[in-house]
Amino acid sequence: MMWEKSTEELAKELFRSKDVASYLKEEKKYLVGSMTLAEYIKSLLEEKKLDSVEVRKSSGIDKTYVYEIFTGKKKNVSRDKLLLLAFAMGLNLEETQRLLQIGGRCQLYSRDQRDAVIMFCIYHGNTVLQTEERLGEMGFDSLFEDERQK
Secondary structure: OOOOOOHHHHHHHHHHOOOHHHHHHHOHHHOOOOOOHHHHHHHHHHHOOOOHHHHHHHHOOOHHHHHHHHHOOOOOOOHHHHHHHHHHHOOOHHHHHHHHHHOOOOOOOOOOHHHHHHHHHHHOOOOHHHHHHHHHHOOOOOOOHHHHOO
């Protein structure tokens, strides 16, 4: 996987490096900002051998909107839509956090109650529907909230 180096390992590489330019060049694939959201999603689809049409259907997001995300035409994707894509692709917590980070959104935060529920569900391999049920039972907003307002 493209993110196999930990932050600590990268810091050690940075401080061992003779100059920052060579570090940036050598470690580029591990650094934030080295890949677009569309590129990251494409790499996940390939790595996990997922069908983009099935992911789109599973996400529950409008077909045109998902196409724009996948092709890089849509730049400002909401956090909940990214989470819907994460569930549709069966991402683990680390991959989900990277998706949010690359998408320019706040990562899930265990001190936030709604985020804690979502993190718990991702960690335990729950589906988006199971997660929605749990969010609803606990009185939190749906991941589909902005889809319903269309």
